[in-house]
Amino acid sequence: xxxxxxxxxxxxxxxxxxxxxxxxxxxxxxxxxxxxxxxxxxxxxxxxxxxxxxxxxxxxxxxxxxxxxxxxxxxxxxxxxxxxxxxxxxxxxxxxxxxxxxxxxxxxxxxxxxxxxxxxxxxxxxxxxxxxxxxxxxxxxxxxxxxxxxxxxxxxxxxxxxxxxxxxxxxxxxxxxxxxxxxxxxxxxxxxxxxxxxxxxxxxxxxxxxxxxxxxxxxxxxxxxxxxxxxxxxxxxxxxxxxxxxxxxxxxxxxxxxxxxxxxxxxxxxxxxxxxxxxxxxxxxxxxxxxxx
Amino acid sequence: xxxxxxxxxxxxxxxxxxxxxxxxxxxxxxxxxxxxxxxxxxxxxxxxxxxxxxxxxxxxxxxxxxxxxxxxxxxxxxxxxxxxxxxxxxxxxxxxxxxxxxxxxxxxxxxxxxxxxxxxxxxxxxxxxxxxxxxxxxxxxxxxxxxxxxxxxxxxxxxxxxxxxxxxxxxxxxxxxxxxxxxxxxxxxxxxxxxxxxxxxxxxxxxxxxxxxxxxxxxxxxxxxxxxxxxxxxxxxxxxxxxxxxxxxxxxxxxxxxxxxxxxxxxxxxxxxxxxxxxxxxxxxxxx
Numbered sequence: 184x185x186x187x188x189x190x191x192x193x194x195x196x197x198x199x200x201x202x203x204x205x206x207x208x209x210x211x212x213x214x215x216x217x218x219x220x221x222x223x224x225x226x227x228x229x230x231x232x233x234x235x236x237x238x239x240x241x242x243x244x245x246x247x248x249x250x251x252x253x254x255x256x257x258x259x260x261x262x263x264x265x266x267x268x269x270x271x272x273x274x275x276x277x278x279x280x281x282x283x284x285x286x287x288x289x290x291x292x293x294x295x296x297x298x299x300x301x302x303x304x305x306x307x308x309x310x311x312x313x314x315x316x317x318x319x320x321x322x323x324x325x326x327x328x329x330x331x332x333x334x335x336x337x338x339x340x341x342x343x344x345x346x347x348x349x350x351x352x353x354x355x356x357x358x359x360x361x362x363x364x365x366x367x368x369x370x371x372x373x374x375x376x377x378x379x380x381x382x383x384x385x386x387x388x389x390x391x392x393x394x395x396x397x398x399x400x401x402x403x404x405x406x407x408x409x410x411x412x413x414x415x416x417x418x419x420x421x422x423x424x425x426x427x428x429x430x431x432x433x434x435x436x437x438x439x440x441x442x443x444x445x446x447x448x449x450x451x452x453x454x455x456x457x458x459x460x461x462x463x464x465x466x467x468x469x470x471x472x473x474x475x476x
Numbered sequence: 477x478x479x480x481x482x483x484x485x486x487x488x489x490x491x492x493x494x495x496x497x498x499x500x501x502x503x504x505x506x507x508x509x510x511x512x513x514x515x516x517x518x519x520x521x522x523x524x525x526x527x528x529x530x531x532x533x534x535x536x537x538x539x540x541x542x543x544x545x546x547x548x549x550x551x552x553x554x555x556x557x558x559x560x561x562x563x564x565x566x567x568x569x570x571x572x573x574x575x576x577x578x579x580x581x582x583x584x585x586x587x588x589x590x591x592x593x594x595x596x597x598x599x600x601x602x603x604x605x606x607x608x609x610x611x612x613x614x615x616x617x618x619x620x621x622x623x624x625x626x627x628x629x630x631x632x633x634x635x636x637x638x639x640x641x642x643x644x645x646x647x648x649x650x651x652x653x654x655x656x657x658x659x660x661x662x663x664x665x666x667x668x669x670x671x672x673x674x675x676x677x678x679x680x681x682x683x684x685x686x687x688x689x690x691x692x693x694x695x696x697x698x699x700x701x702x703x704x705x706x707x708x709x710x711x712x713x714x715x716x717x718x719x720x721x722x723x724x725x726x727x728x729x730x731x732x733x734x735x736x737x738x739x740x741x742x743x744x745x746x747x748x749x750x751x752x753x754x755x756x757x758x759x760x761x762x763x764x
Contacts, residue, residue, distance in 0.1 A: 222486070358648055361620065384732075411732050441701050
């Protein structure tokens with residue numbers, strides 16, 4: 184079983200539309216993990232049935248028992264996150280500011296502070312329209328530890344793939360370079376970078392690739408909307424060449440991606456023309472690289 | 477007045493709106509634009525000015541001092557993030573996991589874990605006429621955006637007066653970096669696109685802003701593509717849609733070159749005027 188992670192650095196480059204297309208082409212052989220838990224959208228294209236749902240707990244938040252509190256203020260004094268202001272004469276934990284370090288609870292002389300495990304979201308195992316499985320999640324509002332939820336989603340997808348003897352896991356990652364992205368990269372066999380020829384697209388591609396290189400994972404790149412700017416597209420190709428990144432394909436600027444999405448379809452179900460051919464070829468070449476590894 | 481520009485989904489046009497709105501407003505008044513998308517900051521690709529200041533930003537992490545350590549293991553016990561671990565006769569620190577709470581350091585009976593600064597990123601400040609621009613970039617490999625966002629906000633608060641108009645280009649999503657970036661804002665503008673992905677992520681962003689009890693409004697970007705579901709949702713939920721930026725390949729091309737758009741696209745300027753009218757109305761309301 185091999186694992187392919189799709190990321191982009193910059194948001195809105197077409198990462199999810201392309202990942203969902205690969206999942207569709209891969210059919211029953213491919214287990215899908217939607218690790219963009221902050222803004223998970225893959226379920227809008229792949230018709231999951233939300234067969235099993237489970238709460239996800241991670242991290243703690245302090246809570247002060249007001250009856251036991253002796254107002255000594257030691258908790259507020261040690262809190263580096265200014266999460267315990269005095270409101271109407273009482274020390275009150277601001278849950279959005281609390282990092283869950285537990286320092287306050289350790290120094291409270293009357294043990295009035297409890298550290299409560301946080302429900303940070305829900306995760307699901309679904310059967311999707313390809314006949315395969317998808318693991319996905321919904322992160323709670325303002326929740327922390329999305330890196331841990333990403334790891335959970337990914338590990339469940341791998342477990343399912345192994346149990347059911349599936350060839351591949353495809354992971355839709357999140358934008359950026361922070362903890363959710365780091366978490367989605369760990370253990371991957373191949374990274375697909377989806378970019379666009381804009382000043383921000385190439386800027387973000389270079390940053391996220393530095394992260395990929397730290398992991399030592401082989402990477403390939405899809406230049407989406409490639410005809411939007413020939414000179415930036417050429418710079419991207421040069422960057423790929425210099426860094427030994429496989430240039431998988433150039434896809435044209437095409438609003439049928441959006442049209443397919445508004446009908447709840449992937450582009451490979453909606454368009455059987457040039458886009459279909461390009462994406463199918465891309466998928467075949469990615470599979471060849473990953474399976475021959 | 478502090479205005480945060482945010483979105484659930486990435487790539488909806490936060491940076492386009494932040495940079496164009498800031499530059500347009502700066503034709504008349506002082507504006508401070510801050511890029512808080514520290515993982516992938518892009519505003520600086522569109523705003524150019526003279527470099528005023530540059531500083532490295534640090535977070536504090538413990539460093540093991542073996543001399544006085546009695547290997548009691550208390551540090552490992554008090555760290556909720558598994559960032560400090562005792563392995564036989566030594567203490568290992570994992571700075572990436574550290575949240576800088578100081579518990580291990582201050583609770584160590586022998587003072588063997590002093591806190592030392594570790595570089596996490598860089599802040600730069602630029603100026604071009606009335607427009608001040610501050611951006612921070614997280615170093616590659618650093619996983620936590622929140623401490624750098626917090627320090628960037630503190631820098632802007634210390635340096636500029638409350639009276640200035642502040643525009644904050646925020647990170648995508650709905651988790652901790654967005655909360656940090658928007659929590660002090662007087663108004664949050666959510667940028668979305670009229671597509672199923674845009675709508676789905678807008679709903680999450682609206683829930684987040686309601687949870688934070690923020691005043692917020694929506695700008696629809698790429699208007700004309702997709703369908704009317706976003707507008708229907710906003711109407712049903714009584715969320716004000718204050719501008720609609722048209723879908724246009726010309727806009728996409730100019731953006732791809734790193735150009736500001738409002739000087740070249742009159743329709744965009746008209747939409748920015750609508751946003752500015754709304755802002756004036758809000759600040760007038762706040763003042764009265």
